[in-house]
Every structure is written in structure tokens, then in C-alpha cells.
Amino acid sequence: MLLIIVAYTVPKLTDYSAAALEQAAGECIAACVTDAQSVRNDAELKAFRDRWMARKNGILTQINDLWLKGAPKDAKREAGRCVNQIKADVERTIETAENLLLERSTGVRLTTEDIDITLPGVRRPIGAEHAILKTSREIVSVFRQLGYSVSEGPVVETDYYNFEALNFPPNHPARDTQDTLFIAGQQSKPQRERLLLRTHTSPVQIRTMEKMKPPIRIVIPGTVHRNDPPDASHSPMFHQIEGLAVDTNITFGDLKGTLDHAMKALFGSSVKTHFRPSFFPFTEPSAELYVTCFICGGSGKREGNAPCRPCKQTGWIEVLGCGMVDPNVFEFVKDNGYDPKKVSGFAFGMGVDRLALLKYGVDDLQYFYQGDVRFLQQFG
Numbered sequence: 001m002l003l004i005i006v007a008y009t010v011p012k013l014t015d016y017s018a019a020a021l022e023q024a025a026g027e028c029i030a031a032c033v034t035d036a037q038s039v040r041n042d043a044e045l046k047a048f049r050d051r052w053m054a055r056k057n058g059i060l061t062q063i064n065d066l067w068l069k070g071a072p073k074d075a076k077r078e079a080g081r082c083v084n085q086i087k088a089d090v091e092r093t094i095e096t097a098e099n100l101l102l103e104r105s106t107g108v109r110l111t112t113e114d115i116d117i118t119l120p121g122v123r124r125p126i127g128a129e130h131a132i133l134k135t136s137r138e139i140v141s142v143f144r145q146l147g148y149s150v151s152e153g154p155v156v157e158t159d160y161y162n163f164e165a166l167n168f169p170p171n172h173p174a175r176d177t178q179d180t181l182f183i184a185g186q187q188s189k190p191q192r193e194r195l196l197l198r199t200h201t202s203p204v205q206i207r208t209m210e211k212m213k214p215p216i217r218i219v220i221p222g223t224v225h226r227n228d229p230p231d232a233s234h235s236p237m238f239h240q241i242e243g244l245a246v247d248t249n250i251t252f253g254d255l256k257g258t259l260d261h262a263m264k265a266l267f268g269s270s271v272k273t274h275f276r277p278s279f280f281p282f283t284e285p286s287a288e289l290y291v292t293c294f295i296c297g298g299s300g301k302r303e304g305n306a307p308c309r310p311c312k313q314t315g316w317i318e319v320l321g322c323g324m325v326d327p328n329v330f331e332f333v334k335d336n337g338y339d340p341k342k343v344s345g346f347a348f349g350m351g352v353d354r355l356a357l358l359k360y361g362v363d364d365l366q367y368f369y370q371g372d373v374r375f376l377q378q379f380g
């Protein structure tokens, strides 16, 4: 038997009266039902569905364009109702065709009665901020209130930004402390152009100073990578927040005042801060900042004279590294107004993951990354 299918074409409407709309709709649905009867396999079902439903130039789209968008203003409401009715009928016709096809191939009969609309729905839990991001955001907000803005930069960095411009010359021993993960196949490039996963968020300091003239006050949150095998206190990927303030006449006193305020805002007004000399290639002088242990209050002892583990019974917890920006670093961005004879600044950087561990009293960093909802929902 030769079956000739005359494809349905959407007519242009001139008469928008209720009767004319109803007739046009009736013809359209009848055409759809006839079309559905020709479906005998998955390929034909797909073609049928596309013919009617394709977003681009499908019959429903054409109807929407011709009948609804083309309707005169006073007929829009009626035309809209008509188009919605057609849409619902076409969708039902397609669903019926799908079910018929399924029934023919599997012998399973699907009817609308199989769906019990009185059954309760599936409740999907609402997500919450991850403990590390939450901690990160808290720290950033303390500095935002001090007038700092947020800067971000690439995670895949060049050797130049990650090391050289931060006063780690090639072969400087301080590079060894960073356990860098390099991108493979870079040997043919000059060293400063070779790519790596940034080992700290500090490259963004240079990138920002290249773009913005002083004075600047920025905080830089972000992920960093180091070749550390995962254990209770290490992870090959972790989070840092770095800060930088550059202006004329910035002194170590500004650094101390800013960080003392920030620590009190983060850990409570009763914490005391304490600076110990340290070394970083990009700051001079450099210091490590300690705060009185916010778990034992600085006594080193827990209830019942038990030793306080987070502070190793010293009563102090190291929170971050900081220092005055080394004039050598300014030399790299001197042309953008950072003449080391005219400007000075301080920088600091902290590990967010470790602070989150301390803050929530978690003893294994890996819990944060294993994606176990039972653990993570405690912080929601």
C-alpha cells in the first residue's frame, strides 16, 4: 500500500474570532493525530516529535509565531489561550505515540492511571555552603569591611608570576619548599614561561599591581596546589587567602594593627596576637602571626586538665605569614607607579583549610574533600 502523507502546514490567520480560532486549532490537532498514526519505530517517533516540537521551526513554534505573535492586540488573549490548548494536545498526542510504541516493543501497557498523583513527591534536600568556602567568605568579609576589594587570578600560572616576580630567582632554595606541580611538556619554553599549578595565591598580587596603580588594598581567595600526598593535615589542593596593601608611608605598625583587628573580628575580641620573625622571599621583614588558642583560651589545657591538641599545649596557634613587601618585588611593577622609594606595603597569607579545621574542631582534613554528605551537612 502506498501511503501518502500530506504534511501539515501552518496557515496564516486573518480571522481571529473565537470560531475561526477553534476551527484552526481543530485542524491542527487532527493533523497531529494523523501524523502520530504513522509512527512505527524510534526513528519515526523522533522525526514526528521534531516535526512538532523542534524549538527551531517546529510546528508549535510556527504556530506561536504566526498565530500568537501575529495576532492583533485585542485578539492576543484569545489566541494565547488557543495556542496553549494546542500545545497541551500535541504534547499529549506525542506521549500517547511514545506509550504505544513502548507497548508494542515490550508488551507493557502504560496508561495515565498508572500514575498516582496522590503519592507524596520526592523531597530534594537544599544544599549548603561547604565549610571551607564558608570560612573563606568569613575571612574575606572581615577585610571587605576594612575597605579591601577582592582579586582573583588563574590557577595555571607561569613560572614568572608564581616565582620570579615574587623574588624567587631561578635556583633559589626557597623554591624547593613549595613542592610545585608542573605542567608536562614545557621543556622547550624559556623557564619564566613554563606553566605550573600555582603554589600560592601570591601571583595575583603581581597581576593586580600590573593593572592597578597604587594605592591598593586587596584580598585574594583561591585554590592552590602542591605535591603533598593527602593526609590528616595535607592535601594536594587547598585554599589560601592572601592580602596586600600598598600606599605611601605604610609601616609595620599598619600591618600589626590591621591583622590584630582582623583576628579579633574572626576569633573573638578576647584573642591576643603575637608576631614572630620568619622568612618569605617576597617580604622583608617577615613574620608569623600567632593568636591565643581560641579552643583552650590560651591556657594549653582543656577541661579536666586534658592537654589541648590544636595548640600543642602552647596556648598559641599559628594563623598566617606576613611581612612588609620586599622592595625587589616592587621593582617588577615599578613602571606602573610602584617605585620602592615612594611606596611601601604589607602582605599576608593564610591557609583557609587549616583554619576551618581548627574552627570546627575537625581532626582530619580529608573529611572536607570526600564529599560525604553526612559529614558536610553538619556545617549547613
Ligand SMILES: [Zn+2]
Binding pocket: 293, 294, 295, 296, 297, 298, 299, 300, 301, 308, 309, 310, 311, 312, 313, 314, 315, 316
Ligand atoms: Zn589550645
